[in-house]
Structure formats: C-alpha cells, structure tokens
Amino acid sequence: MVEEQAGQSYEGQFVPDSNAKLRDIESKQKMLKDRLLLIGQNLVEIKEKTSGDLLEIKKEMGTMKRNMERLISFLETASGEFSKFARKEDLDILTKQAKMFQPLEFIRKKDLKK
Template sequence: MPAEQTQDPISSLLAEFSTRLNEVEEKQRLLRDRALLIGENLISTKEDHELQSHTTKKEITQINSEIKQLKVLMKRVIDELENFARKTELDILKKQSQMFQPLKLARIKDVERMIKEALDKNTSKK
C-alpha cells in the first residue's frame, strides 16, 4: 500500500504536469499564430504604404511639372501683353481716324478728273 500511495500522488502530479504542459503548448501555439498574423498584417500594411507613397510621389512630380508649364505659359502671356494696345491708345487712334475720315478725301484720279473737267469748262467758255 505504501507503494501505491506514493504512486498515486506521483501519477496525479504527472497528470497535472501534463495538463499544464498542454495548456502552455496551446498558449504558445496561439501566440505563434498571432505573431504570424501580426507579421502578415505588418507586411501588407507596409506594402500598401509603399504603394501609396510611390503614387503620391508620382502625383507630386506631375503637379510640379504642371506648375512649371503654367509658369512658362504665364511668362509668355505676360510678355505678349506688352504687345497689345491699351484702351487709351485705341481711343486715341479712333479719334484720329474720325478726324481724318479717309472716305471724304479725294483720290488723285478724282482730283485729276476734277481739274480736267474744270479746264474743259474754262476752255469751252472761252
């Protein structure tokens, strides 16, 4: 019996040890699975951020290129503005053309014809 009594506590200790060992192994397996899942999520998130960063860099480069083109275009427009007439200058030209009124002026042929007609009249009267 004494051997049986010593055997009984030992087997109960071994059974308890085995149960605890199984629990620890299960916890370790769960922790390993969680660590793998976290690692996969981290890699996925890193790839997403790299892709987003790359896309953002492309967009920034494109925007910078468009800004440079706009600056060149604005400079060209500003340079061309100097070649346009101002409203006051146009008003001056309009007044000058109204004073000149080229339609009321006689052409050289008309003047020559009028002189010839006047001379013909004078010669016919004499």
C-alpha cells in the same frame, strides 16, 4: 504507510495536473506563434502596399510638377504678350483721331486749281 499512500496520491495528482498545464502552455504558445506569424504577414503586405502607394504618389507629384512648370511658363509668356497689347483708353484715343481725320474729304491741289 499512511504517509506513503498520501505521498503517492499527491504525486499521482501532481503529474496529471502538470501535464495538463504543460499542454495548456504549449497550446497558448502555439496560438501566440500563429498570431505572430499572421501579424508578420500582415506587416509585410502593408509595407508592400504602402511602398506601391508611395511610388504612385511620387509619379503623380512629378507629373504635377511638370504641369505646374508648363503652366508657369505659359503664364509668363502670356503676361509678356499682354504688355504688347493696347489699352482700352489708347484705342479710344486712336478711334477719335481716326474719326477726326477724314482723308476722303481732303482736296487735292489739282482740284483746287479748277
């Protein structure tokens, strides 16, 4: 009889203990589930934000590429035009020649006969 009472008291202690442990485990599982859902939501939000940022960066890159192409075209045109301009040395030579040539000081043939 003592053994039966000892067995019953042991079983009596085990059942509430196991119920408490089961509740603790269920509680932890629910918390983990909530955390996992929150992490999933955050992951989706981050993915959407990153996709939007990536799309914006691609648009900016396209704009920059077009601007660079226009700039390169302008520079090629400008460098082609620069070769058509006279150098400073050439202008100095022409200036000296113009100073040496004074058309107003030339005498006409009619003026020589007089």
